[in-house]
Amino acid sequence: MKLSAEAGLWCTRALDAPAPLVAVLEVSGAVLSWLVDDADAEPQITFTDVRGADWLWRVVGETGHATVATALNGGPAAGDLEIAGVDVLPGALDALRRLAVGHWLRRWWPASHRDAIAVLDAAVLDGEIAVLTAGAQEFFGDDTFDSDVTQLLEPHAAALSSAALQGDPRIGELAGRCREIAEDVGVAWDVPVAAVRRDDYALAAGADIGRGADHFVASGVASINWSAVPAGVFDAAENTVAWAVEADRDTVQAMVSADLLGGGSPNGIPVRLRAGGFGGSGSLSADGRCRFAITGADGQPATDSQGWNHDWRATAVSVGAEVEESAEMRERVRALARSRLDRPGDDAFLAEILAAESDY
Structure with missing residues (x-):
């Protein structure tokens, strides 16, 4: 494993891509990052506190964990560091990559009425992410940004319960799993569902500014x-x-x-x-x-x-905020979204599959 210093932290590789092209997941003692449009690319592991990364043995083995912890316990990050005999085990981060992609879908999915890129059902997507998060708790600490199952489920209890009544067994199964998790974390699930409805594109068009006057x-x-x-x-x-x-x-x-x-x-x-x-x-x-x-x-x-x-x-x-961003990057994200809708892969989320099925 080769590590390099970046902003005072040790990381495994550099991802030279803007934020909308990177799926990020914060775990205990580290931040994991993947390029979203390259499924074969290796992740970047940035250690924020290697002593808190008590999951690392699951990824590099027990001996590798001990070797990395020893190597990174000698002071601030600077230069490059080669740790011989330590590599990420094949498939060890696959579940976390899918979870990171789920958060990416929440943050960067380019839904557009003009471009005919469907909105993803927020309740279904957040429910799926909650299930994945609950299944990966060994990677999270109490203060990690992406570990809050309550925040994912609480706004959607009524919507998921309502959707489950529509007869799609996939949504029904998801809602059932979310209910179990909600009971474990103290989220109220027995809520009225009759008034729940989708509001996608409720405010779709606003570009007409009323031109026509001579001034x-x-x-x-x-x-x-x-x-x-x-x-x-x-x-x-x-x-x-x-x-x-x-x-x-x-x-x-x-x-x-x-x-x-x-x-x-x-x-x-x-x-x-x-x-x-x-x-x-x-x-x-x-x-x-x-x-x-x-x-x-x-x-x-x-x-x-x-x-x-x-x-x-x-x-x-x-x-919005003053930021630099290229149209080419946005088009790259749109191309990825279209490809995921056109050909949902094994890692597709149910929210994506439902959006693809509705696009007729």
């Missing part, structure tokens, strides 16, 4: 950086943000509207517009829209004449 001086579209916004709120297609600049009555204002999925509210998510020396910012409302004033480089409100005479062709609009 619109410029308009265009922009794309949302996925890592800048919460999961499940916005349509994951490109060019789902419409913007327009209006100059009228000696004021210049921007209007922005984003396509929504209905999985959460965009209320309060920041929006910024920049065009040369002019710009402004605001926050989306619950319907995915906002309006804000445009100011000049001096911080003063832009005038009507400035709005009409400015070149708006280089306008940039961003939604």
Whole structure:
């Protein structure tokens, strides 16, 4: 096993890929990472506390565990370290990789009405992840981020119970296993189910910003950086943000509207517009829209004449946090999602299979 120092921690290999392409799982004393579109790629193991990684013998054998613990107990990580005779046992991390992919589906699945990439049923997916998590408790400590079964099950008790009544035996079996786990961890499961229904795409389209008046001086579209916004709120297609600049009555204002999925509210998510020396910012409302004033480089409100005479062709609009992200990376994730729906593999989640079956 070869280890290298990265940010002061020992890790087995470097994954040169942005976050939306990496499935991550925090276990006791380490973080495990896999490239999601390369099933044969080796995982990266980053040790945060090798003494807390009491599961390591399951992965490298008892002798290997002792060797690694001894080698990493000598001080801070620096340079490279070769630990002879220690390798990850074949298949030892397969179950954890599938669990990591499940969390990746929660965080990065590119659901899109425009691109016809179906929403995954959140209750079914979280239920599956809860079952996998409960079956891997020997890898988790009390304070690990990905070990909270209660958080996975509690919001979905009614939805899973309702879905189980629809007659699909696969969902019924999953709901039964989730009920057993819920009883073990103290999650209430006997809840009313009559009013439960799916709301996928309930707020699907929001890009129409009401153009048509003579005072619109410029308009265009922009794309949302996925890592800048919460999961499940916005349509994951490109060019789902419409913007327009209006100059009228000696004021210049921007209007922005984003396509929504209905999985959460965009209320309060920041929006910024920049065009040369002019710009402004605001926050989306619950319907995915906002309006804000445009100011000049001096911080003063832009005038009507400035709005009409400015070149708006280089306008940039961003939604959410300030992050760098490429359209090519997002398309790579979409290609993976489509392939998983078109040809569900042995590691497919029931939520994916149901989404594929509904795509007709």
